[in-house]
Amino acid sequence: MSVSRLVVKVGTTSLTTEAGEFRSDVALALIEGIDAVRRIGVEVVLVVSGAIALGVRRLGIERPTEPAVLQAISAVGQVELLAQLSQLFRGRGLEIGQILLAPQDFGDRRQYLHARSTLEGLLRMNVVPVINENDAVANEEIRFGDNDRLAALVSHLVHADLLLLLTDLPGVYDADPNLVSDARLIERLEVDAFDSVEARGSVSGRGSGGMSSKLAAASIAARSGVDCLIASAQTESVVLTAVCSRPYPSTLIPSLGVREPARRLWIAYATDPEGLLVVDEGAQAALRTGSASLLAVGVSEVRGRFIAGNVVEIATAESGVFARGIARVDASAILGTRGVIVHRDDLALVVPGVGSRGAQPLR
Ligand SMILES: Nc1ncnc2c1ncn2[C@@H]1O[C@H](COP(=O)(O)OP(=O)(O)O)[C@@H](O)[C@H]1O
Numbered sequence: 001m002s003v004s005r006l007v008v009k010v011g012t013t014s015l016t017t018e019a020g021e022f023r024s025d026v027a028l029a030l031i032e033g034i035d036a037v038r039r040i041g042v043e044v045v046l047v048v049s050g051a052i053a054l055g056v057r058r059l060g061i062e063r064p065t066e067p068a069v070l071q072a073i074s075a076v077g078q079v080e081l082l083a084q085l086s087q088l089f090r091g092r093g094l095e096i097g098q099i100l101l102a103p104q105d106f107g108d109r110r111q112y113l114h115a116r117s118t119l120e121g122l123l124r125m126n127v128v129p130v131i132n133e134n135d136a137v138a139n140e141e142i143r144f145g146d147n148d149r150l151a152a153l154v155s156h157l158v159h160a161d162l163l164l165l166l167t168d169l170p171g172v173y174d175a176d177p178n179l180v181s182d183a184r185l186i187e188r189l190e191v192d193a194f195d196s197v198e199a200r201g202s203v204s205g206r207g208s209g210g211m212s213s214k215l216a217a218a219s220i221a222a223r224s225g226v227d228c229l230i231a232s233a234q235t236e237s238v239v240l241t242a243v244c245s246r247p248y249p250s251t252l253i254p255s256l257g258v259r260e261p262a263r264r265l266w267i268a269y270a271t272d273p274e275g276l277l278v279v280d281e282g283a284q285a286a287l288r289t290g291s292a293s294l295l296a297v298g299v300s301e302v303r304g305r306f307i308a309g310n311v312v313e314i315a316t317a318e319s320g321v322f323a324r325g326i327a328r329v330d331a332s333a334i335l336g337t338r339g340v341i342v343h344r345d346d347l348a349l350v351v352p353g354v355g356s357r358g359a360q361p362l363r
């Protein structure tokens with residue numbers, strides 16, 4: 001497939017050293033790649049991480065654990081990150097523009113359209129948009145935390161053809177090679193085969209998401225009509241080969257050829273459920289069609305103290321969680337009411353084990 005719009009994401013573990021220094025060699029190679037593909041007509045949006053790691057180093061402190069302190073540190077590191085990148089981009093005659101996004105920007109249609117028009121405006125002016133999460137003000141409970149899912153939702157936002165996730169390893173292995181010495185690289189992985197992979201979090205202590213958030217990102221991309229490649233940021237000419245053919249080694253997760261609404265992908269992969277509704281099999285069958293709302297009559301049990309507007313998981317007692325949705329009624333009022341509990345527009349089916357608790361019988 002020919003690529004005319006590309007989203008590239010490069011993670012903390014690639015852009016910073018263990019000591020928290022900016023890796024200008026990695027950034028420069030990346031920028032050269034971006035410059036090369038722009039010269040053949042490809043528009044590029046860059047998603048970067050590293051603000052917290054760089055901020056910790058800049059302030060000369062130990063990495064704290066309290067979310068509020070990390071948020072403040074990100075504000076310092078983000079300045080450093082963009083200063084370094086802007087200098088390197090300018091060295092190639094390219095201007096960048098910073099956009100900081102939060103998960104809700106993909107759940108609220110108006111915010112989504114605003115973000116899209118700003119991105120389109122930058123691309124029209126030949127500026128390279130550089131995106132990170134708005135860590136400084138994001139609420140700890142609802143932030144992405146990793147930039148993989150953010151990059152995937154950006155690929156939906158800009159109708160990209162390809163999402164390139166650059167990390168510290170050459171792709172997805174059947175188990176984490178940092179923990180399993182004979183782990184094998186998977187060259188092509190279909191979304192419905194994700195449960196064959198033992199994808200874990202990050203063991204480096206610097207990156208946030210590990211491979212599990214990359215697979216959640218690849219699911220979002222696949223359901224956005226976008227192919228996803230996972231490769232090492234250190235592979236020679238990785239950006240150019242991703243556009244022209246395929247970098248080796250790498251893992252390709254092909255698109256499912258559908259484009260689901262961003263709001264649905266946000267609900268499925270970027271929210272933190274506040275409770276759980278156990279429903280009967282009739283309700284499950286209706287919800288699986290994608291065209292029915294969840295009615296009170298199908299709910300047999302309510303867990304958690306959520307209120308209207310909160311995201312909840314939806315499960316059957318036998319097969320576990322299969323969907324998420326936004327409740328229209330408080331938990332305390334559901335069993336005594338009739339009518340719609342989760343409207344079909346606020347409902348998303350989830351892939352077991354990816355970005356959700358997965359399909360297991362409830363205990
Ligand atoms: N199945 C797997 N294949 C490859 N890497 C994995 C797997 N499971 C977990 N990982 C971990 O994911 C890490 C990459 O994610 P992360 O540290 O968050 O990097 P980034 O900052 O690039 O997002 C790898 O270093 C590895 O330890």
Ligand SMILES: N[C@@H](CCC(=O)OP(=O)(O)O)C(=O)O
Pocket residue numbers: 010011012013048049050051052053074132133135145146147148202206207208209210
């Ligand atoms: N947004 C934060 C953290 C993001 C992060 O580390 O993500 P990732 O590199 O995808 O594991 C930052 O810039 O430090």
